Amino acid sequence: MPEPESLLLYLLLVLLPQLLWVLSNSSGVAVCESCSFFWNSPAGHHYGVDQRNSSSNSTSSVTHLTTSSNSSVSSSITAVSVTISSVHTIHGVSGESKSLAPEYHDPVVASLCSCDVNHRPQTRGRVRGKENSFSVDGWISNLTTADQLTGGWHSSHTLPDLSGPCTLQRRNSSLSEEEFLEHFAYKEPVVLTGTPDQTLFRAHSTKLRLLLDYGHEVITVATANTNSYHRVRMSLCEYIDTAMKPQTYDCLGNETLYHFGDNDRESWSGLFELYLLPPYRLPGMEPVLSFGLAGPHTGVPFHIHGPTFAETIYGRKRWFLYPPAHRPVFHPDVSTLHWATYTLPFLPAEERPLECTLGPGEVLYFPDSWWHATLNVDTAVFMSTFYSS
DSSP states (O other), rough: OOHHHHHHHHHIIIIIHHHHHHHHHTTTTTTTOOOOOOOSSOHHHOOOOOOOTTTOOOOOOOOEEEEEEEEEEEETTTTTTEEEEEEEEEOOOOOEEEEEEOOOOOOHHHHHHOOOOOGGGGGGSSOTTOOOOOHHHHHHHTTTTHHHTTTTTOOOOOOOOOOOOOSOOEEETTTHHHHHHHHHHTOOOOOEEOOOOOOOHHHHHHHHHHHHEEETEEEEESSSSOOOEEEEEEEEHHIIIIIIOOOOTTOOOGGSSHHHHHHHHTHHHHTTTTTTOOOOOOTOEEEEEEEEEEEOOOOSSOOOOOOEEEHHHOOEEEEEEEEETOOOOTTTOOOOHHHHHGGGGGGGGOOOEEEEOTTTTTTTEEOOOOOEEESSSSSSEEEEEEEEE
């Protein structure tokens, strides 16, 4: 049975906003001044591409998202403070502005994001000391087996299962650092299993928890093509609700928004400090973490960078890899979904890539300058550790 505090928190954050919305909608007036529920705003909420740092010559308009606050009404339950206070404003290049309240379609996002949710500062990342009120055992016991596996990120769809074989070596935690440096660090990819237990990080990476802690944080998302030309800023709530949709075969990578990295390290430090680095180090290099969320059948086409450990937290992610000297045949703006469907099956054996589909808790390592492309088989949550000198 859920603890009383958890049940009360659920009633406040999930059921109460929906009840208030229904009551206010039937009467045609707002519930209170400080909660901005609009039921006559335009459907959808789209933000233009910020091309100030783009090399493209496109003439798309530039828009910027800002948030202005009204008076707030706060109530606290345990360590959570709920404040209802936000009105979203879009400013166009003409200087005109108008107030909009995003109409969220995902029921979980709608429940948690329709009003601003703020936490007391100590609720983020306050998980290591004795004062911690978050219980991993309690979190696990209150979830179904399916939710433990998916973190609430599973979405119902009829998409084909695009997982594939694994042609890479798999090594468990018995792999020593000396063996790793000798056989893999500079030579070939490897899939690592039994890496540090990320249960605590997984608990804070569920859909519900991320929306509670970071839903109104503004993130930067980039187009999912090889060069990631365009970047857009939006809240995590809006990204999860509007952009984490299944990729379609006719949608180009440069038309698909994808969140990977570009997190404000100070704002997200409470989450990042929970992630345990892989147990292997590369001499003379320093690790940098990059966190991502993406919808099913999305991915990034072939590209290269430095040595990387890439871990799947929720969902499944399929990887395709070529050694540095073997440049794959691909178009930088064509999605991995399209490539895997219409190019990969027709490649001769000698031209086929190494590949592997990783599940939760599995880590892929690949050395410097290896070509790689990704395809999220499911809605996926992932963390990469990039090494750089």
